[in-house]
Amino acid sequence: MENTINGISxxxxxxxxxxxxxxxxxxxxxxxxxxxxxxxxxxxxxxxxAAIIGIVIGFMVALIRTTHMHTGKLRGLEAVxxxxxxxxxxxxxxxxxxxxxxxIFASVNIDKTLAAIIAFGINSGxxxxxxxxxxxxxxxxxxxxxxxxxxxxxxxxxxYIVMPQALKNILPALANEFIALLKETSVSGYIxxxxxAKAGDIIQSRTYSAYMPLIAVALIYLVLVVGLTAGVNRLExxxxxxDNR
Amino acid sequence: MITVxxxxxxxxxxxxxxxxxxxxxxxxxxxxxxxxxSGKSTFLRCxxxxxxxxxxxxxxEGTQINSPDCDINLVRRKxxxxxxxxxxxxxxxxxxxxxxxxxKLKIMDKSSAIEKARKLxxxxxxxxxxxxxxxxxxxxxxxxxxxxxxxxxxxxxMLFDEPTSALDPxxxxxxxxxxxxxxxxxxxxxxxxxxxxxxxxxATRVLFMDEGRIVEQNTPREFFGSPKxxxxxxxxxxxxx
Numbered sequence: 154m155e156n157t158i159n160g161i162s163x164x165x166x167x168x169x170x171x172x173x174x175x176x177x178x179x180x181x182x183x184x185x186x187x188x189x190x191x192x193x194x195x196x197x198x199x200x201x202x203a204a205i206i207g208i209v210i211g212f213m214v215a216l217i218r219t220t221h222m223h224t225g226k227l228r229g230l231e232a233v234x235x236x237x238x239x240x241x242x243x244x245x246x247x248x249x250x251x252x253x254x255x256x257i258f259a260s261v262n263i264d265k266t267l268a269a270i271i272a273f274g275i276n277s278g279x280x281x282x283x284x285x286x287x288x289x290x291x292x293x294x295x296x297x298x299x300x301x302x303x304x305x306x307x308x309x310x311x312x313y314i315v316m317p318q319a320l321k322n323i324l325p326a327l328a329n330e331f332i333a334l335l336k337e338t339s340v341s342g343y344i345x346x347x348x349x350a351k352a353g354d355i356i357q358s359r360t361y362s363a364y365m366p367l368i369a370v371a372l373i374y375l376v377l378v379v380g381l382t383a384g385v386n387r388l389e390x391x392x393x394x395x396d397n398r
Numbered sequence: 399m400i401t402v403x404x405x406x407x408x409x410x411x412x413x414x415x416x417x418x419x420x421x422x423x424x425x426x427x428x429x430x431x432x433x434x435x436s437g438k439s440t441f442l443r444c445x446x447x448x449x450x451x452x453x454x455x456x457x458x459e460g461t462q463i464n465s466p467d468c469d470i471n472l473v474r475r476k477x478x479x480x481x482x483x484x485x486x487x488x489x490x491x492x493x494x495x496x497x498x499x500x501x502k503l504k505i506m507d508k509s510s511a512i513e514k515a516r517k518l519x520x521x522x523x524x525x526x527x528x529x530x531x532x533x534x535x536x537x538x539x540x541x542x543x544x545x546x547x548x549x550x551x552x553x554x555x556m557l558f559d560e561p562t563s564a565l566d567p568x569x570x571x572x573x574x575x576x577x578x579x580x581x582x583x584x585x586x587x588x589x590x591x592x593x594x595x596x597x598x599x600x601a602t603r604v605l606f607m608d609e610g611r612i613v614e615q616n617t618p619r620e621f622f623g624s625p626k627x628x629x630x631x632x633x634x635x636x637x638x639x
Contacts, residue, residue, distance in 0.1 A: 293485070295481060295483055295485040296485055296487065298448055298481070298485065299479075299481065299485035299486075299487070301448065301471075301474065302446060302448060302474055302477075302478075302479035302481075302548075303474065303475070303498075303499040303503075303547070303548070303551060304471050304472065304474045304475035304499060304503055304551065305471065305499065305502070305503065306471050309502065309503075313498060313502055314487055314498075317489050318487075318488065318489050321489065
């Protein structure tokens, strides 16, 4: 009995010593944690600005397509939008990223982070567009008719009546899209952007640690996602007031 | 007040309205009855162009409203519309539902719009609901609010599209009371309904539609007392047991 306990505590203590050494080696020595910190900032920067581009493109595309559906106008623009969604959703984001950096901006000396922002923004726009479009179409046509019958034009009806309701319905899906976006930016290392995932690689290449940098990177992503989810839940509750019965 | 000339409406190959000519004078209460699929709702919805006519002319207060130079949004402010399924705005409180259009279309400032809304709410007995959301109301209450929402725009004519068809039987009365009161005050109205008792009592004129045409029309007394057209007779024998 005593032997077993001694054995276990010996194993634990060995593991702990090893863990501490590994931790120090990976994050403390030569201030290697700074790679993670800078990588985190880079990831957040890419995600944030890409999300903004995605929202702008996504809403424009969705509004063009639904306007076409409701009124029959904007035929040409609608075709362009449909092509955009098809191409972006039909090809992998890594490929898009590399095409943007190595082909489209090949002759220009563009900042890698900026290239990533543009690539992920354009990519996210297609998904946001589909989410927003489904949100608008989920609103009963009677809402539009009620707005129009009161004398609102099409644009004002969309603005005051349809969009507030659509936005509320799509908020969870939109949040999921941005959480997915945050994680997808981890492939921006393909164009040598020094984002969070890449920071893990860099540390690994110096310390040859098999798991420590990877686990650290995973934990940071997890914390970000959990935080984001909590924020969205709060927003949803605030928007849900009119559902009270 | 409203004149309809040679109105036709087709959905694809389906002819819903066939060459309708009709005039509705100020102060009239016109009730439209007929079997389902006869085109009565489509006819009503053509009057404020929620359904654009395939051909023909719609005139309202001296202007042709289905011509390209007419701003239909301005015309619709004068034509209140009440739907079968209410279509209240679920994301807004009752007070906001009523004041949205007058405020955002800059017809009234905020305080006078609210004041007017409260007066109208008091009229339909729903003062205590002003901060409720539509989901918290019964069907009859929702429809009364929908009527108030239209009235807040000071329309000169009210269009009712089967206003009681989606209600529980016990709530039909409270909605009809409000409409009846409006009628008594002289509001011009066009009502599509299946409530024959209401038609008999409130209408100044009853139109009977069948297969996209107005087959017969008369005063309610004549219409219900001595219908002429065989189709009308058959319809009335079915709906009035």
